[in-house]
Amino acid sequence: MQKTSNIQPTKQCCVCDKKLFGRSDKVFCDIHCKNKYHQSVRKQTKTAAANTVKILKKNYVILCELLGDNCNRFKIKKMKLQEKGFNFEVISGMNQNKFGIKMEIFEFSWYFAASNNIIVLQEREQSKISPYMYKRWKMQLEDSQTDRLSV
Numbered sequence: 620m621q622k623t624s625n626i627q628p629t630k631q632c633c634v635c636d637k638k639l640f641g642r643s644d645k646v647f648c649d650i651h652c653k654n655k656y657h658q659s660v661r662k663q664t665k666t667a668a669a670n671t672v673k674i675l676k677k678n679y680v681i682l683c684e685l686l687g688d689n690c691n692r693f694k695i696k697k698m699k700l701q702e703k704g705f706n707f708e709v710i711s712g713m714n715q716n717k718f719g720i721k722m723e724i725f726e727f728s729w730y731f732a733a734s735n736n737i738i739v740l741q742e743r744e745q746s747k748i749s750p751y752m753y754k755r756w757k758m759q760l761e762d763s764q765t766d767r768l769s770v
């Protein structure tokens with residue numbers, strides 16, 4: 620007879636599936652599985668965050684290029700923006716007023732308008748992004764496009 624026979628192991632280690640004995644809030648069978656779990660979560664969180672930032676940078680560079688030098692507002696067809704590789708799902712913020720919802724990408728904001736148009740505004744004269752950082756993002760974007768073409 621096992622000493623633990625009166626305790627029914629109902630839970631399993633979420634890493635190796637071994638049955639768990641002892642404290643009811645136990646999640647891992649040992650320290651190795653615990654470390655393995657946290658390592659994996661850290662790695663995936665880092666990758667997910669990096670991908671989101673990458674898309675955000677790309678969106679920002681696209682809007683900067685379309686804006687030009689002497690204005691702070693433009694209108695563009697949704698399709699056109701899509702063709703440039705703009706990702707509508709990734710934003711840095713959101714703003715709602717009585718006219719509707721505006722999506723934000725750093726100092727830019729955009730919203731859907733009639734006839735499949737997107738209105739883009741540069742909210743502040745002072746950019747939130749350093750011009751050096753912008754140049755670097757632009758270079759990274761150009762590099763990634765060259766890589767894709769050469770494959």
Ligand SMILES: [Zn+2]
Binds near residue numbers: 635649
């Ligand atoms: Zn385990």
